[in-house]
Amino acid sequence: MSNQVNREIVVENLIKRYGDFAAVKGVSFKVESGEIFGFLGPNGAGKSTTVSMLTTLSLPTEGRATVGGYDVVSQAAEVRRIAGVALQEVGIDPLMKAMELLTIQCQTFGMSRKQAQGRAHELLDLVKLSAFMDRRVGKYSGGMRRRLDLALALAHEPEVLFLDEPTTGLDPASRRDIWEEVRRLNTRLGITIFLTTQYLEEADLLANRIAIINNGVIAAEGTPQALKAQLGSESINLTFGDADSVTRAEAELAEMVERTQVDHHTLRLYLSHAANAVPAVVNRVQSVGLVLQSLTLTQPTLDDVFLKVTGERLETKDAPQPAKGSRSRMARAS
Amino acid sequence: MSVITTSALGMAAKGERTARMPFWLQVSTMTWRNLLVAFRTPAALIPSILISVFFTLVYKDLLSGAAAFFLPGKDYLGFVLPISIISASLSGAGVAGQSVVRDIESGYFNKLLLTPISRAAIVLGAILGGAIVLTLQTSVVMLTGLLLGLQPATGIGGVFAVLGYGLLLGMGFAGFTVAIALRSGSAGATQGATFLFFPLTFITATFTPVELLSGWIKTAAQLNPITYLLEAMRALLLTGWEADAMLRGFLTCAALALLMFTFAFFSLRARTQRR
Numbered sequence: 001m002s003n004q005v006n007r008e009i010v011v012e013n014l015i016k017r018y019g020d021f022a023a024v025k026g027v028s029f030k031v032e033s034g035e036i037f038g039f040l041g042p043n044g045a046g047k048s049t050t051v052s053m054l055t056t057l058s059l060p061t062e063g064r065a066t067v068g069g070y071d072v073v074s075q076a077a078e079v080r081r082i083a084g085v086a087l088q089e090v091g092i093d094p095l096m097k098a099m100e101l102l103t104i105q106c107q108t109f110g111m112s113r114k115q116a117q118g119r120a121h122e123l124l125d126l127v128k129l130s131a132f133m134d135r136r137v138g139k140y141s142g143g144m145r146r147r148l149d150l151a152l153a154l155a156h157e158p159e160v161l162f163l164d165e166p167t168t169g170l171d172p173a174s175r176r177d178i179w180e181e182v183r184r185l186n187t188r189l190g191i192t193i194f195l196t197t198q199y200l201e202e203a204d205l206l207a208n209r210i211a212i213i214n215n216g217v218i219a220a221e222g223t224p225q226a227l228k229a230q231l232g233s234e235s236i237n238l239t240f241g242d243a244d245s246v247t248r249a250e251a252e253l254a255e256m257v258e259r260t261q262v263d264h265h266t267l268r269l270y271l272s273h274a275a276n277a278v279p280a281v282v283n284r285v286q287s288v289g290l291v292l293q294s295l296t297l298t299q300p301t302l303d304d305v306f307l308k309v310t311g312e313r314l315e316t317k318d319a320p321q322p323a324k325g326s327r328s329r330m331a332r333a334s
Numbered sequence: 335m336s337v338i339t340t341s342a343l344g345m346a347a348k349g350e351r352t353a354r355m356p357f358w359l360q361v362s363t364m365t366w367r368n369l370l371v372a373f374r375t376p377a378a379l380i381p382s383i384l385i386s387v388f389f390t391l392v393y394k395d396l397l398s399g400a401a402a403f404f405l406p407g408k409d410y411l412g413f414v415l416p417i418s419i420i421s422a423s424l425s426g427a428g429v430a431g432q433s434v435v436r437d438i439e440s441g442y443f444n445k446l447l448l449t450p451i452s453r454a455a456i457v458l459g460a461i462l463g464g465a466i467v468l469t470l471q472t473s474v475v476m477l478t479g480l481l482l483g484l485q486p487a488t489g490i491g492g493v494f495a496v497l498g499y500g501l502l503l504g505m506g507f508a509g510f511t512v513a514i515a516l517r518s519g520s521a522g523a524t525q526g527a528t529f530l531f532f533p534l535t536f537i538t539a540t541f542t543p544v545e546l547l548s549g550w551i552k553t554a555a556q557l558n559p560i561t562y563l564l565e566a567m568r569a570l571l572l573t574g575w576e577a578d579a580m581l582r583g584f585l586t587c588a589a590l591a592l593l594m595f596t597f598a599f600f601s602l603r604a605r606t607q608r609r
Binding site: 055056057058059076077080081085087089090091092093094095096100104105107108109110136152 | 354355359360363367370371374375436437440441442443444445446447448449450451608609
């Protein structure tokens with residue numbers, strides 16, 4: 001698609017107060033055209049409040065924001081025409097069928113009934129719901145409802161897509177489907193995607209850039225890689241055959257790294273750009289005649305980043321799904 | 335490669351970005367949607383139809399003896415049927431408001447608000463959908479009356495005129511419940527609100543003509559818009575085409591419908607006011 005289309009989101013010192021309570025306390029960021037921007041934060045951090053201002057559902061108390069060059073306050077109608085929105089609560093009538101919902105949605109954007117039906121078929125195909133188009137939405141699974149909601153948000157071919165926690169409450173398989181879909185939409189259609197999430201893994205996997213919001217302020221911003229390199233703790237882990245080797249290795253290597261930690265027969269070396277340091281570390285170990293049993297690298301995670309910038313703990317235990325692997329859910333430390 | 339990017343229809347959608355759906359089409363689409371949903375919950379419609387038919391039967395047999403005093407030579411059924419129609423319309427009016435509450439709860443309402451569709455069309459769709467359902471209910475009551483031997487003084491034309499009044503009255507009642515639904519967002523409040531109208535169906539010429547009433551109830555009946563509607567319907571069923579009564583009835587219903595639409599529209603405005 002053409003490059004002239006403005007698909008940026010520009011947010012300048014956005015503030016939202018409800019009475020004495022400030023939900024968003026002066027947030028600024030810029031999302032480039034065609035980017036997937038991850039807006040990461042725990043429950044109550046101000047994510048949904050920001051989305052509701054950007055999608056014209058509520059007014060900022062102070063500050064200003066534009067979506068695709070249109071002001072969210074004074075040009076709300078234009079913003080609605082170019083923005084697709086899938087809110088946290090899936091807004092679909094359980095008594096209706098997918099085909100009916102999509103047709104009406106397309107019609108409201110000015111398509112004729114026939115055009116709208118054609119478009120509805122395309123969208124059902126896109127989110128792989130064609131086989132269920134005549135089933136009432138109330139009978140859909142959670143994942144199917146999200147996919148339909150995504151299709152509804154895409155009805156008018158938005159330039160900018162807002163997804164507010166698109167995978168919260170989904171099982172791992174449905175979650176992966178949505179991720180795949182989001183990536184596909186971004187690469188094929190070139191649309192800007194503003195994605196809020198409380199899952200670190202999600203932001204890490206999908207987003208080109210991330211902003212971490214906590215207590216209504218942006219705590220950190222950058223690419224996942226940069227954030228991890230800057231704030232995370234990479235480590236080289238060396239395992240030896242005996243405790244004595246570990247002690248000797250530590251004495252030899254401590255000056256090369258930021259911090260060391262001994263864990264049984266394993267020596268952990270904390271440093272940035274760990275991968276680059278591996279040859280030097282190995283050389284030094286060999287030069288003093290120590291024998292390595294294994295060497296592993298630990299990449300920093302966004303969990304580390306979040307902990308660093310917010311000082312809050314990440315809880316991994318009460319994730320809504322059986323969390324396999326590294327999925328973690330952020331929660332305020334109690 | 336992509337279904338969407340290469341699609342002619344997709345391109346059309348883009349070209350149409352500035353296109354607007356004509357207002358009448360917005361209203362009819364929203365009305366159609368409300369009817370679709372209403373008929374998918376028949377359990378919400380059937381009780382009020384049954385209760386209206388029940389009242390028609392009971393009123394007829396309970397009061398036809400007394401009616402001989404003031405309706406010599408005329409059929410009490412024609413006198414009492416209008417009140418059954420109004421009761422039917424009233425008891426079913428909650429359906430319109432309930433469907434709005436459902437939309438608010440499911441989040442579909444927000445989805446509609448994020449489209450370019452006009453807010454007046456959203457409100458009108460809910461009201462008209464509700465009023466059409468109510469007219470189907472009043473038709474069942476009318477059919478019951480005809481089966482019981484009612485012979486309307488104005489013939490088949492009169493039957494349709496009475497149903498037309500029913501439609502207009504339904505818009506007023508449905509508008510009221512839609513407004514309450516938009517104000518409160520609560521199913522309970524919406525259901526409760528329909529009871530506020532019930533006194534109106536009794537503080538009027540419910541079982542006897544206004545002339546036979548006296549004291550405060552006569553004054554109240556003369557102020558009650560339902561009275562004028564009843565008189566218009568009764569004229570059609572019992573005496574004939576009486577222009578005066580019909581016009582009074584029409585103006586009363588139309589004013590009520592307009593008032594309630596305005597109430598509902600401003601309730602939506604209040605609900606959707608960006609804060």
